Structure formats: C-alpha cells, structure tokens
Amino acid sequence: MAPVVPSSQPWVEKYRPKQVKDVAHQDEVVRVLTNTLETTNCPHMLFYGPPGTGKTTTALAIAHELFGPELYKSRVLELNASDDRGINVVRTKIKDFAAVAVGSGGRQGGHPCPPYKIIILDEADSMTEDAQNALRRTMETYSKVTRFFFICNYISRIIEPLASRCAKFRFKPLSEDVMSSRIVHICREEGLNLDSEAFSTLSSISQGDLRRAITYLQGAARLFGSSISAKDLISVSGVIPQDAVQALLASCRSGDFELANKEVSNVISEGYPVSQMLSQFCQLFEVIVEANDISDEQKARICKRLAEADKCLVDGADEYLQLMDVASNTMRALCNMPMEFSYE
Amino acid sequence: MLWVDKYRPKSLDKMLVHEEVAKNLKKLVTEQDCPHLLFYGPSGSGKKTLIMAVLRQMFGAGAEKVKLENKTWKINAGSRTIDLELTMLSSTHHVELNPSDAGFQDRYIVQEIIKEMAKNRPIDTKGKKGYKVLVLNEVDKLSREAQHSLRRTMEKYSASCRLILCCNSSSKVTEAVRSRCLNVRINAPKEDEIISVLEFIGKKEGLQLPPGFAARIAAQSNRSLRRAILSFETCRVQQYPFTNNQVILPMDWEQYISEIASDIMQEQSPKRLFLVRGKLYELLINCIPPVIILKRLLSELLKKLDAELKHEVCHWAAYYEHRMRLGQKAIFHIEAFVAKFMSIYKAFLIATFG
Numbered sequence: 001m002a003p004v005v006p007s008s009q010p011w012v013e014k015y016r017p018k019q020v021k022d023v024a025h026q027d028e029v030v031r032v033l034t035n036t037l038e039t040t041n042c043p044h045m046l047f048y049g050p051p052g053t054g055k056t057t058t059a060l061a062i063a064h065e066l067f068g069p070e071l072y073k074s075r076v077l078e079l080n081a082s083d084d085r086g087i088n089v090v091r092t093k094i095k096d097f098a099a100v101a102v103g104s105g106g107r108q109g110g111h112p113c114p115p116y117k118i119i120i121l122d123e124a125d126s127m128t129e130d131a132q133n134a135l136r137r138t139m140e141t142y143s144k145v146t147r148f149f150f151i152c153n154y155i156s157r158i159i160e161p162l163a164s165r166c167a168k169f170r171f172k173p174l175s176e177d178v179m180s181s182r183i184v185h186i187c188r189e190e191g192l193n194l195d196s197e198a199f200s201t202l203s204s205i206s207q208g209d210l211r212r213a214i215t216y217l218q219g220a221a222r223l224f225g226s227s228i229s230a231k232d233l234i235s236v237s238g239v240i241p242q243d244a245v246q247a248l249l250a251s252c253r254s255g256d257f258e259l260a261n262k263e264v265s266n267v268i269s270e271g272y273p274v275s276q277m278l279s280q281f282c283q284l285f286e287v288i289v290e291a292n293d294i295s296d297e298q299k300a301r302i303c304k305r306l307a308e309a310d311k312c313l314v315d316g317a318d319e320y321l322q323l324m325d326v327a328s329n330t331m332r333a334l335c336n337m338p339m340e341f342s343y344e
Numbered sequence: 345m346l347w348v349d350k351y352r353p354k355s356l357d358k359m360l361v362h363e364e365v366a367k368n369l370k371k372l373v374t375e376q377d378c379p380h381l382l383f384y385g386p387s388g389s390g391k392k393t394l395i396m397a398v399l400r401q402m403f404g405a406g407a408e409k410v411k412l413e414n415k416t417w418k419i420n421a422g423s424r425t426i427d428l429e430l431t432m433l434s435s436t437h438h439v440e441l442n443p444s445d446a447g448f449q450d451r452y453i454v455q456e457i458i459k460e461m462a463k464n465r466p467i468d469t470k471g472k473k474g475y476k477v478l479v480l481n482e483v484d485k486l487s488r489e490a491q492h493s494l495r496r497t498m499e500k501y502s503a504s505c506r507l508i509l510c511c512n513s514s515s516k517v518t519e520a521v522r523s524r525c526l527n528v529r530i531n532a533p534k535e536d537e538i539i540s541v542l543e544f545i546g547k548k549e550g551l552q553l554p555p556g557f558a559a560r561i562a563a564q565s566n567r568s569l570r571r572a573i574l575s576f577e578t579c580r581v582q583q584y585p586f587t588n589n590q591v592i593l594p595m596d597w598e599q600y601i602s603e604i605a606s607d608i609m610q611e612q613s614p615k616r617l618f619l620v621r622g623k624l625y626e627l628l629i630n631c632i633p634p635v636i637i638l639k640r641l642l643s644e645l646l647k648k649l650d651a652e653l654k655h656e657v658c659h660w661a662a663y664y665e666h667r668m669r670l671g672q673k674a675i676f677h678i679e680a681f682v683a684k685f686m687s688i689y690k691a692f693l694i695a696t697f698g
Binding site for chain 1: 368371372375379384385386423489492496499513514515516519520522523524526527529530531532566567635642646651654655656659661662663665666688
C-alpha cells in the first residue's frame with residue numbers, strides 16, 4: 001500500500017490494537033489466544049458478536065503475532081465481502097491457498113511461525129450458503145496445514161456444519177467504563193478536551209460499539225476542533241435530538257391529525273433518518289412508561305406498528321408514509337380512539 | 345442558463361443557506377484531513393451544491409472542468425464476462441458516478457470499478473494531495489450486497505481515495521457504511537431562508553418584488569429550494585412586473601392529481617375507477633414517479649376528509665406504497681389504493697347520511 005500521510009489515517013486504524021493482549025474487554029478470548037501463541041496450537045475459530053467489539057482486530061493481531069511481518073504475506077489470506085467470494089472463489093482460490101504445504105521454519109525474531117497458514121474470512125455471514133457448504137470438506141482435508149478464522153455478526157447465518165468445526169468465541173458489547181478508558185487514552189494522545197457530559201453522551205449514542213465511538217470522536221474533532229461538547233457529538237452521530245422526538249410524541253398525544261401531519265413533514269424535511277426516528281421513538285416509551293399513564297395494551301399496539309414500519313422501511317417503502325402511519329397509529333392508541341377501522 | 349444553475353454558489357464561502365455546515369466543511373477540508381463523507385437530506389436541500397463546493401475547495405478551479413464519459417467496462421465474474429455501461433463525470437481530481445444505474449449488477453461496479461479507481465493513486469509534481477475523490481450518488485438505492493462490498497473498500501484504500509456519498513435517506517444506507525463516514529445532515533431550508541435566497545436573486549436580476557410575493561412562492565415550494573427558484577423563474581416568464589395577487593401556478597401534474605382527487609370524491613363507482621385509471625396512466629407515462637403520485641394523491645384527499653377517516657386512509661396509503669415497492673407494476677397498487685379509498689368513503693357516506 002502507498003505510504004500513508006499520518007494525519008489522514010482514520011483513528012480506528014491508528015488505534016487498532018496490534019497485540020492480542022491489548023484487545024479490550026474480551027477476557028476469555030484473549031486468554032485462549034495468548035495460550036495459542038505460546039503453544040502455537042490453534043483450532044479453527046469463529047468470532048461472532050456485534051460490530052465494533054474487536055473481532056477483526058483480534059484476528060489480524062493473532063495472525064501478525066504468529067507470523068511476524070515477513071511471513072505474514074505468504075501465510076495469511078484475508079478475504080472479506082468486498083472480494084468476490086462466490087462458490088468459484090471457494091473452489092479455486094481458497095482451495096489452492098489451503099492446499100499449499102508449508103515448512104515449520106522455526107522461530108523467527110520472536111514470532112513462533114507455526115507450520116500452518118491462516119485464512120481469515122471476514123464478514124462471513126454475507127457468504128452464500130452454497131459457498132459455505134463448499135468450504136466444509138476443504139476445512140477438513142487441509143486442516144493439517146491451514147486454519148480458518150471466520151468472523152461474523154450473526155452466528156445464525158453460518159451453517160451448522162461450519163460452526164461445529166470451529167471453536168466459537170462470542171465478543172460481547174463493551175461496557176461503559178472499558179469504552180471510556182479507551183476513549184480517554186485516545187483523547188490524551190490526540191490532545192482533545194471532553195467534559196464528563198460529552199463522555200456519557202458518547203457512550204450512550206455508540207451503544208457499546210467502540211468503532212462507532214471513535215469515528216464519532218474523530219468526526220467531531222475534525223469539525224469542531226479540540227474541545228468537544230455533547231451537542232457536537234450528537235450532530236456528528238446522526239442521532240436525532242430529543243426535542244424533535246418529544247415533539248412528535250406530543251403531537252400524537254394531542255389527538256390532532258393535522259398537527260401530527262405537520263410534525264411528520266417537518267421530520268422528513270429536516271432530513272432525519274426515519275429508521276433512527278423509529279428506534280428513538282421506541283426508546284422514549286421505555287423511559288416514560290414507568291411514570292406515565294400509558295397502559296400495556298396501548299404500548300403493545302404502538303410497538304406492533306413500529307415493528308411493521310421498520311420492516312417496510314427495510315423493504316424500501318417511503319419514509320413519509322410509514323412515519324405518518326406510525327404517528328396516526330400511536331395517536332389512536334394514546335387517545336383511546338377505536339383501533340379497528342370502521343369502514344373497511 | 346436557468347437561475348438554479350446561474351445562482352448556484354460556487355464556493356463554500358458564498359453559501360446562502362447551510363452556512364454553518366459550509367463553515368465546518370471548509371475547516372475540515374483546509375486541514376487536509378478529509379474523512380469519507382456521507383451527505384443526506386431531502387431533495388432540493390443543497391447536497392450537490394455543497395459537494396461541488398467542497399471539491400472546489402479541495403482542488404481549486406480544476407474540479408469544475410468536468411467531462412462526460414460513457415465507458416463500457418468488461419467485468420470478469422467467474423465463468424462469464426459482464427458488459428457494463430456506465431456514465432461518469434470526471435475531472436482530473438474526481439470521478440462522479442451513479443452506481444445504482446447498473447440495477448442488480450451494482451455489486452460489480454462497487455467490487456471492480458470503484459476498487460480499480462480507488463487503487464490508482466494520482467501523483468502530483470510536488471507529491472502533495474495524493475488522493476482522488478469518488479462521488480457516488482444515490483447510495484441509498486444500492487443493493488445490500490453492493491453496500492457490504494463498499495465497506496472494506498472504504499477502509500482499505502482510505503490512503504489514496506476519499507469517497508463522498510450522497511443520498512436522500514440515510515435509513516437505507518447500512519450501518520456499516522454509515523459508521524465509516526462523517527455523516528453530514530443537510531436539512532431542507534426553512535421558508536425564511538428560501539425567501540432570503542429568492543430576494544437575493546431578485547436583487548441580482550434587478551426585479552421588483554411585491555411584498556409577500558417571495559413568501560408565497562416559498563410556502564408553495566415544500567421547502568425545496570430548487571423548486572422555489574424554478575417556480576420563481578416561471579413566474580418571471582409568465583408575467584413581469586409582478587403583481588401582488590399574481591397566481592403562482594402549481595406544477596401541471598399536481599393540478600392533474602388534484603383533479604383526480606376531486607373525481608374520486610364526487611363519485612365512487614367502478615365506472616369512475618375506470619376513468620381514474622386512464623388519468624393515472626397518463627401521469628405514469630409522463631414519467632411522474634408512482635410514489636410521488638401516491639403521496640400527492642394522499643395529501644389531496646386528506647385535505648377533503650373528516651378527521652375520523654384520515655387515520656384509515658393514511659394507513660392504507662402506507663400499506664399500498666409498501667406493496668408497490670415489493671411488486672412490479674405500480675399501476676395495480678395505486679389503483680388498489682383508489683379502489684380501497686372509494687369503498688371506505690362510500691361506506692362512510694352510507695353510515696353517516698344513510
């Protein structure tokens with residue numbers, strides 16, 4: 001790769017842990033892998049968990065630590081969704097790479113260099129079922145000289161025969177204090193000023209996804225300079241400000257259809273993403289539920305429609321119409337209007 | 345030249361709306377440390393204008409000398425080769441393309457063409473500014489696979505290439521892509537901002553604006569600046585000097601839809617449905633997108649309804665629009681909506697008036 005101007009490197013890459021022991025919060029995984037480094041014995045592995053918890057980082061780190069910079073190129077094959085990974089690639093490229101035998105070579109410069117190669121399949125849940133099936137036999141036949149690392153978000157999308165051939169590791173979402181210690185470290189390195197409110201906002205909007213937190217932080221730092229407030233972070237993250245969500249709810253409570261219509265049009269022209277709106281709308285209910293007068297039945301009705309609207313949005317339905325329907329449904333539930341349509 | 349183009353701000357300093365965003369973007373670009381950007385917002389809010397201004401800020405006037413290329417790419421997809429024709433606008437520093445044009449084959453564009461472009465790093469004589477910019481329009485229309493493919497490309501070639509993505513709704517862009525970009529939300533300009541832009545244009549053109557005239561155009565524009573300027577120019581062509589009570593004509597298709605709406609309200613019968621179908625076809629063959637027809641029809645109908653019925657009609661509009669998206673022929677679904685409406689309205693009339 002061409003030399004990188006240091007400043008233009010994303011912080012996510014810059015602060016990616018280089019060694020397995022630096023990976024934050026995933027204690028079991030780290031323990032197993034450090035063991036692997038000592039014994040150089042390694043099963044096939046399957047890393048799964050939500051985004052931004054360190055799966056790719058761990059896989060890359062262990063590969064680098066096992067082989068060192070020189071052997072890395074010849075011993076590790078990294079494939080992800082941006083490469084074509086259809087069944088043909090599995091049958092040719094992966095198989096060819098897996099079939100090559102390697103010598104043990106012995107220890108080189110502090111790296112154990114065990115006598116096998118590693119194939120890292122990142123974002124493996126986007127592989128087709130056929131391609132996964134084609135891998136089954138390959139994994140077994142060449143298990144002497146090749147180890148596979150699968151990385152995915154949803155383990156349910158990995159077919160059972162593959163999953164059962166691997167040691168599975170679940171990566172858990174980062175807790176708030178682990179995340180903030182990492183953020184503090186980056187802030188110190190980059191010379192940023194964050195107050196405590198900004199810290200808590202950052203961890204709440206990133207929801208345990210460290211990559212997202214760092215990206216927001218970098219975005220805010222680039223846009224607003226070295227002192228960052230909670231408001232700046234929200235504007236960078238694309239989270240909808242609370243008052244906009246509150247306004248929509250208030251308009252639904254009022255029972256006035258025109259008011260709700262106006263509020264929904266406003267949300268659309270402000271450019272707020274509706275899927276985000278739906279999830280924040282839903283979160284809002286959790287908060288007001290305890291202190292408020294909304295009955296369980298009302299909540300259930302509202303949530304049902306929220307879920308339907310979300311599915312429709314995924315299918316590509318129009319944002320305005322869906323949000324309007326959600327608002328009208330919420331209004332009917334909150335104002336005790338009849339839920340069934342009378343003129344069907 | 346249309347006023348929309350004539351008065352499009354060329355640089356970030358001259359922005360009349362979104363000044364705050366422009367200021368921040370300028371700071372971002374001048375520090376030579378530009379991340380990937382994702383612009384999202386409703387149409388007519390100024391995303392494209394901002395992107396062009398950002399490019400100009402990055403590369404100077406050279407970014408404006410664009411040429412249109414129509415290139416055929418041969419892509420080797422395993423056993424067969426695919427020919428893809430793609431139109432792109434390029435200057436020496438940036439390439440602009442619409443990857444969703446390729447329809448279901450958009451994955452290949454992302455995997456092959458964009459990767460190819462991203463790999464080649466331009467070399468400057470002074471060895472500076474060693475990156476090029478790819479502007480991708482309508483990323484929300486990209487298929488899920490294509491978006492998945494995009495994410496690693498963005499990371500891998502981030503040293504030699506910056507992506508500027510542009511879309512209407514960021515809900516249709518996957519989280520993975522969004523989290524790799526600096527998201528810039530461009531809201532539709534407020535009515536008073538539109539008024540001030542119209543007044544600015546009026547002054548430049550040396551026009552006399554009667555008080556309240558600009559406000560009326562702005563109110564009709566649905567907060568789309570482009571539309572406001574276009575209808576301002578239409579008014580200028582129709583009649584000048586402006587009079588206080590000059591009618592600002594709505595678009596002809598909008599008028600047509602409100603005619604349809606009143607047709608539906610007048611009579612609910614299979615015969616009338618047949619008549620409406622003819623009119624809907626008329627709109628469709630004039631290339632009015634079906635979603636827009638449905639939305640406009642809904643808003644016209646809502647104006648004439650009792651509050652009680654509004655919820656119901658609104659629900660069915662959302663329902664049929666979703667079906668339309670999943671289905672293939674739009675006319676069925678719009679017609680189904682009309683038929684549904686007629687049946688609801690008829691039932692309502694019978695229940696109320698007997």
